[in-house]
Amino acid sequence: MKISTSELLDELKDIAEQHLHFAEILSLKPEHELNFRPSQESWSTLECLEHLNRYGNFYIPEITNRIAASKTSPKDIFKSGILGNYFAKSMLPKENLNKMKTFKTMNPIHSQLNKRVVDEFISQQKQLLELLEKAHHIDLGNTKTSISISKLIKLKLGDTFRFVIYHNVRHIEQIKRILTYKK
Numbered sequence: 001m002k003i004s005t006s007e008l009l010d011e012l013k014d015i016a017e018q019h020l021h022f023a024e025i026l027s028l029k030p031e032h033e034l035n036f037r038p039s040q041e042s043w044s045t046l047e048c049l050e051h052l053n054r055y056g057n058f059y060i061p062e063i064t065n066r067i068a069a070s071k072t073s074p075k076d077i078f079k080s081g082i083l084g085n086y087f088a089k090s091m092l093p094k095e096n097l098n099k100m101k102t103f104k105t106m107n108p109i110h111s112q113l114n115k116r117v118v119d120e121f122i123s124q125q126k127q128l129l130e131l132l133e134k135a136h137h138i139d140l141g142n143t144k145t146s147i148s149i150s151k152l153i154k155l156k157l158g159d160t161f162r163f164v165i166y167h168n169v170r171h172i173e174q175i176k177r178i179l180t181y182k183k
Contacts, residue, residue, distance in 0.1 A: 001080040005140055008078050008158060012165050013132045019168050020125040023049070026175075027118045035113065038181045045178050046113040048171045049121045056124040058148045059164050063131050066157060072139035079141060084159025087147075091166035093173045132161065 026034065026045065037044040043051070080088070140158030147153050147160070155163070 001085050003078055003080075005074060005076060005078045005158070006136070008140070008162075009132050009135055012161050013129060015165050015169060016125055016128050016132065019165075019172055020122060020129070022172060022175075023118055023122045023125060027115065027122065031115055033179075034115065034118070036178065036181075038178060043174070043178075044113075045175045046115075046117045047111065048175050048178070049117045050111060050113055052168055052171055053117060053120045053124060055148060055164065055167060056121075056128075059145075059160065060124060060127050060131070062145050063157065063160060063164075064127075066143050066145050067131060067134050067138060070138040070143040070157075072142045074137055075139050075141060078156075078158040080159055080162075081156050083153070084155040084163070087155065088159055088162035088166050091163060091170050093170050128164070135161065 026049075029045075031046075034045045037047070135157065138157070140161075141156050143157040144154040145157055145160040147155055147163075
């Protein structure tokens with residue numbers, strides 16, 4: 001995938017801003033509604049957000065450090081890597097949502113959660129927006145990040161942003177289904 005760097009960053013910024021706005025609306029809902037789960041095996045709204053927060057706890061510092069250490073200049077075009085493009089696209093929700101197994105450490109099911117989870121997600125979205133702004137000043141292709149499952153695998157920063165934000169899209173869609181579930 002080839003795309004204008006500024007177009008990519010603007011698209012991702014728009015999505016992150018939508019997620020921030022959505023989370024701010026969630027923060028107004030009662031806690032019992034945010035803890036509702038359609039079945040024993042499925043996640044609640046707070047569990048979905050906690051799952052995203054756990055990934056954010058890895059990726060936000062990783063991206064922050066890589067941007068700070070980058071000595072590159074921005075390029076007009078971002079060309080996705082094969083693995084990075086695959087990971088990013090696999091996160092986007094599809095018509096018939098493909099369920100994915102999550103790693104045990106990232107699975108929040110049956111955790112005791114409260115609205116602080118929403119506050120943390122809001123904070124992470126604000127940090128992500130700041131990082132997207134800083135990313136305009138470096139090369140998204142030559143700046144590489146580790147991934148949460150292995151420090152040995154590196155993705156281009158542009159693909160890491162896509163992966164993180166598309167992963168958020170996936171679970172925000174899940175939350176929308178939970179909130180409209182007929183009890």
